[in-house]
Amino acid sequence: MKKLLPGVFYLFALVPQFVFTQYEWMVAAVFLIGFCSAFAFRSGQVFWPLFIMQVLLTGIAFFLLGDRVSYLGDVLANFGIPAFALPILFVLFNALNVPLIFLFGRNIPPLFKDFLWTSEASEDMNSSASS
Amino acid sequence: MNRITKSGGLLLLSLTWIFVTCYHFYPINSVGALLSFRSGLLFGETEIPHLQVAHESREANIYIDSLGIPYVFASSEQNAMLGLGYMHARDRYFQMEFLSRMVEGSLCAILGKNFLRSDANWIAYDFSERAEELLNEFQTQHPDVYAGLVAYSEGVNLYLENNVIDDPMYKLLDLQARKWKPAYCLYVNWYISRSLSFFDYDLEMQELITELSPDHRAAFFPFNPKDLQTILPGKEPGGISENYQSLSLPHPLKSIPPANFTPGLGSNNWAINKGRTSNNIGLLANDPHLPLTLPSIFYEAFLSCDDFNIAGYSIAGLPLIVGGHNNHMAWGITNGEWDVTDRYLLTTKNDSHYLYDGNWIPFSAKEYEVPIRGAKSEKVSHLFTVHGRVLKDSNGNFYAQRWYGAEAAQAVAALFEMQKAKNWTAFRTALTRYDYPAQNFIYADIKDTIGIFCAGELPARPQGYTGGLLDGSQKLLEGVQQQLAWYQVQTQDSFLFSANQQPLRTESYLGAHWYKDDYRVNRIHELLQTKETWDLASAREMQQDVVDVSFFAVQELLQQYQQATEKYPKIEQSLSNWDGKMTEDSKAALTYEYLRKSVEQVAAEFAKEELGIQRSPSFKYFVRHLNPRLSPEQQTEKEVLFERILFKTDSSLVASFGENWENQSLAASTGFMINHVGFLPGFVTRIDTYPGNRNTINMNSVARPVFRTIFELSDQGIQMHNILAGGQSGILNAKNYCDQLDRWRAGEYKATLFPQNEGDLLHIVQQISID
Numbered sequence: 001m002k003k004l005l006p007g008v009f010y011l012f013a014l015v016p017q018f019v020f021t022q023y024e025w026m027v028a029a030v031f032l033i034g035f036c037s038a039f040a041f042r043s044g045q046v047f048w049p050l051f052i053m054q055v056l057l058t059g060i061a062f063f064l065l066g067d068r069v070s071y072l073g074d075v076l077a078n079f080g081i082p083a084f085a086l087p088i089l090f091v092l093f094n095a096l097n098v099p100l101i102f103l104f105g106r107n108i109p110p111l112f113k114d115f116l117w118t119s120e121a122s123e124d125m126n127s128s129a130s131s
Numbered sequence: 132m133n134r135i136t137k138s139g140g141l142l143l144l145s146l147t148w149i150f151v152t153c154y155h156f157y158p159i160n161s162v163g164a165l166l167s168f169r170s171g172l173l174f175g176e177t178e179i180p181h182l183q184v185a186h187e188s189r190e191a192n193i194y195i196d197s198l199g200i201p202y203v204f205a206s207s208e209q210n211a212m213l214g215l216g217y218m219h220a221r222d223r224y225f226q227m228e229f230l231s232r233m234v235e236g237s238l239c240a241i242l243g244k245n246f247l248r249s250d251a252n253w254i255a256y257d258f259s260e261r262a263e264e265l266l267n268e269f270q271t272q273h274p275d276v277y278a279g280l281v282a283y284s285e286g287v288n289l290y291l292e293n294n295v296i297d298d299p300m301y302k303l304l305d306l307q308a309r310k311w312k313p314a315y316c317l318y319v320n321w322y323i324s325r326s327l328s329f330f331d332y333d334l335e336m337q338e339l340i341t342e343l344s345p346d347h348r349a350a351f352f353p354f355n356p357k358d359l360q361t362i363l364p365g366k367e368p369g370g371i372s373e374n375y376q377s378l379s380l381p382h383p384l385k386s387i388p389p390a391n392f393t394p395g396l397g398s399n400n401w402a403i404n405k406g407r408t409s410n411n412i413g414l415l416a417n418d419p420h421l422p423l424t425l426p427s428i429f430y431e432a433f434l435s436c437d438d439f440n441i442a443g444y445s446i447a448g449l450p451l452i453v454g455g456h457n458n459h460m461a462w463g464i465t466n467g468e469w470d471v472t473d474r475y476l477l478t479t480k481n482d483s484h485y486l487y488d489g490n491w492i493p494f495s496a497k498e499y500e501v502p503i504r505g506a507k508s509e510k511v512s513h514l515f516t517v518h519g520r521v522l523k524d525s526n527g528n529f530y531a532q533r534w535y536g537a538e539a540a541q542a543v544a545a546l547f548e549m550q551k552a553k554n555w556t557a558f559r560t561a562l563t564r565y566d567y568p569a570q571n572f573i574y575a576d577i578k579d580t581i582g583i584f585c586a587g588e589l590p591a592r593p594q595g596y597t598g599g600l601l602d603g604s605q606k607l608l609e610g611v612q613q614q615l616a617w618y619q620v621q622t623q624d625s626f627l628f629s630a631n632q633q634p635l636r637t638e639s640y641l642g643a644h645w646y647k648d649d650y651r652v653n654r655i656h657e658l659l660q661t662k663e664t665w666d667l668a669s670a671r672e673m674q675q676d677v678v679d680v681s682f683f684a685v686q687e688l689l690q691q692y693q694q695a696t697e698k699y700p701k702i703e704q705s706l707s708n709w710d711g712k713m714t715e716d717s718k719a720a721l722t723y724e725y726l727r728k729s730v731e732q733v734a735a736e737f738a739k740e741e742l743g744i745q746r747s748p749s750f751k752y753f754v755r756h757l758n759p760r761l762s763p764e765q766q767t768e769k770e771v772l773f774e775r776i777l778f779k780t781d782s783s784l785v786a787s788f789g790e791n792w793e794n795q796s797l798a799a800s801t802g803f804m805i806n807h808v809g810f811l812p813g814f815v816t817r818i819d820t821y822p823g824n825r826n827t828i829n830m831n832s833v834a835r836p837v838f839r840t841i842f843e844l845s846d847q848g849i850q851m852h853n854i855l856a857g858g859q860s861g862i863l864n865a866k867n868y869c870d871q872l873d874r875w876r877a878g879e880y881k882a883t884l885f886p887q888n889e890g891d892l893l894h895i896v897q898q899i900s901i902d
Contacts, residue, residue: 017167017168017169018168018169019169020169020170021169021170022164022170023153023161023163023164023167023170023171024153026167026169026170027149027153027163058168061168061173062173065173065174065175066173067864068172068173068174068175068864069172069173069299069864070864071299071863071864071868072172074816075813075814076813078813078814078815078817079812079813089166090166090173093162093166094166094167094168096148097148097152097163097166097167100144100145100148100149101145101148101149103141103145104142104145104146104148104149107138107141107142107145108142110138111135111138111139111142114134114135114138
């Protein structure tokens with residue numbers, strides 16, 4: 001069960017992008033899920049599993065719905081950028097976006113913890129040195 | 132400590148990413164919002180095949196075919212307008228909001244500071260106040276028009292309230308669609324009016340009047356020339372009246388930028404009686420030309436109610452069919468190009484007072500606040516005189532500018548009536564109250580009557596005025612001239628046409644029609660006169676005719692100046708035995724297009740160097756001046772000028788295509804771009820090649836046919852064949868966004884349905900029931 005926990009959080013982190021019409025709400029939701037995940041499990045590899053899942057998911061979404069943004073291919077072409085950059089742009093952006101927001105949320109609790117620990121440790125060291 | 136640094140670094144990186152992806156680069160939405168799934172451009176609403184929309188008091192059935200053309204069936208005229216409003220909102224709301232905001236002077240509120248110049252200009256017309264006044268007037272004097280505008284606006288808002296706005300432009304710009312008001316319909320009318328009737332070239336005209344000798348004026352800018360091909364027959368032209376004492380220019384014109392007047396823009400319409408057709412079916416053709424945009428300003432629709440059935444092109448934002456047909460008649464439009472903008476030279480004191488009717492009067496000042504998205508509002512102030520808005524040039528001279536089109540919008544009421552007319556008398560009567568922008572309305576009905584009505588209002592001006600500056604110290608002439616019922620009607624074996632030329636020979640000043648080349652006008656006249664029998668195929672062929680008859684005038688020069696021509700054998704060889712057809716695969720057409728442009732360049736240099744004026748003579752009068760047969764004086768100088776033309780032609784061809792330019796065809800230089808509404812960078816569609824040039828009927832200059840229509844009229848009814856340069860939808864990713872563009876480019880037409888009832892409909896993909 002404990003081994004499945006990271007996977008559950010990753011899946012939760014993928015959901016907001018399909019739910020929220022306001023981007024800022026989506027960012028907040030992914031951040032919150034990442035924040036909570038810091039208390040639920042400790043795993044060194046968070047970014048890459050999420051990145052790969054996002055590549056697959058956004059790739060499928062783009063494959064199915066890419067026609068909706070085909071006009072952007074023309075816009076890129078007008079700037080001298082080849083049209084195949086469009087799927088790369090969409091997939092790469094989303095593959096980076098969710099993991100980075102998730103990581104941001106996830107890194108805050110340990111950072112505070114580490115920071116507090118370091119302050120306490122330095123205080124202890126200072127007090128032991130003075131005594 | 133190392134772990135803290137690592138975590139802190141990662142946190143900073145993530146934070147930077149979040150900040151950048153959430154940042155609004157006004158007017159564009161944040162990158163994150165656009166590229167993420169649900170908030171972004173990939174997501175869209177799914178279209179429901181049968182949609183029910185509730186309305187407490189109105190009902191209409193709308194059927195949409197595979198090209199996105201709506202067929203609105205309603206019980207009353209107002210309900211039909213409601214349906215049209217609903218469909219305009221569904222397909223074109225961004226365009227409608229963009230145009231209405233432009234006229235209101237509030238583009239900056241959605242698009243940021245880049246549009247401040249536009250807003251500062253439009254806001255000074257006070258259209259919101261004028262619209263309220265006009266709506267009150269409509270409410271009492273034309274209640275049916277008022278009810279139509281209200282019902283239309285209800286239809287627009289009904290769509291906005293019942294649907295998620297799925298237009299990528301709203302996502303790109305992170306905007307919410309605003310509610311539509313009846314006043315915005317009048318704003319759209321003013322936008323059209325300004326595009327078609329704002330010609331502020333009085334300074335250039337003044338220069339011609341004061342700086343040119345009578346001989347030069349007669350040679351290069353003749354007033355009412357003998358060969359002026361008018362729309363209507365009229366009295367012989369008078370000379371310049373002695374009653375009017377023209378002003379003199381306050382300074383040389385060198386510092387004034389050229390006026391925004393482009394000769395060679397143009398639309399065409401013509402009607403042919405049944406007796407001149409091979410199948411006894413009358414014809415009416417119309418192809419209005421404008422700079423193309425995606426979406427086009429025009430929107431095809433069919434409206435049916437108890438009172439009428441109408442099909443044709445409406446304007447997004449207006450509940451009107453401006454070119455189309457009903458059960459009885461068909462009609463089409465070309466722009467009248469009447470000059471309804473006056474510029475008054477002011478005599479001023481201390482930059483604060485102006486002389487008017489013997490008194491020094493202070494300028495009245497008005498300050499406007501322009502809200503700007505993402506920044507603080509800007510204050511814009513304008514000065515006014517009794518003549519209009521004050522302009523100041525770089526030499527310190529003050530002018531007042533008055534654009535008459537801003538003062539009225541009776542055109543809306545006139546068109547409202549006109550589209551329901553059942554015969555020529557009703558058509559003509561409805562158009563009598565039409566004001567701005569002046570249009571040439573062509574008419575044909577199923578009883579074989581054809582007619583043309585040059586509709587518009589002409590400002591009252593001093594007798595003998597022929598353009599140029601007016602005296603701002605003189606008492607203002609109010610009102611309009613009275614000779615406005617200009618029309619002609621034919622009942623058998625004839626034709627009528629217009630191509631933006633002058634309506635008739637008159638001493639009244641109408642605009643700069645005679646400064647333009649009239650090759651297109653003459654070509655239409657020649658074809659209509661010489662071809663014995665017509666049918667649909669020949670009408671199509673004529674609409675896409677690419678013969679530039681100006682070539683034959685230049686051909687004579689090539690023969691006359693044999694010595695100069697022989698120095699450029701490639702040009703001579705390329706143009707020998709050419710028929711003037713500007714087809715894409717023609718090598719001679721490419722040579723001629725460069726030659727034609729070189730003539731224009733040398734004419735511009737000649738105007739500045741020899742005549743000392745800014746405005747170039749038209750191609751026609753400059754070529755006529757060079758022709759030793761028509762103008763025998765100073766032959767040596769003229770031969771030098773012609774040789775300069777050939778040199779420029781050759782060197783520009785070499786510069787563009789290399790030494791072997793003779794192997795290139797016109798296709799190498801005829802591409803153009805179509806801007807998308809919103810005018811965001813990169814949002815353009817390229818058309819690689821297109822036949823014709825500015826002198827041909829199928830024109831290829833700044834303005835191109837926005838749509839082409841041909842109507843076949845018989846006792847059995849009216850059949851419309853048409854095509855739109857673009858598509859019905861204004862939504863970038865809709866399948867009807869530009870699905871007619873390739874067919875338009877290929878010169879194809881579609882036969883349009885004119886159903887008598889809902890059972891006659893074909894290819895319906897969606898039904899919307901409002902009840």
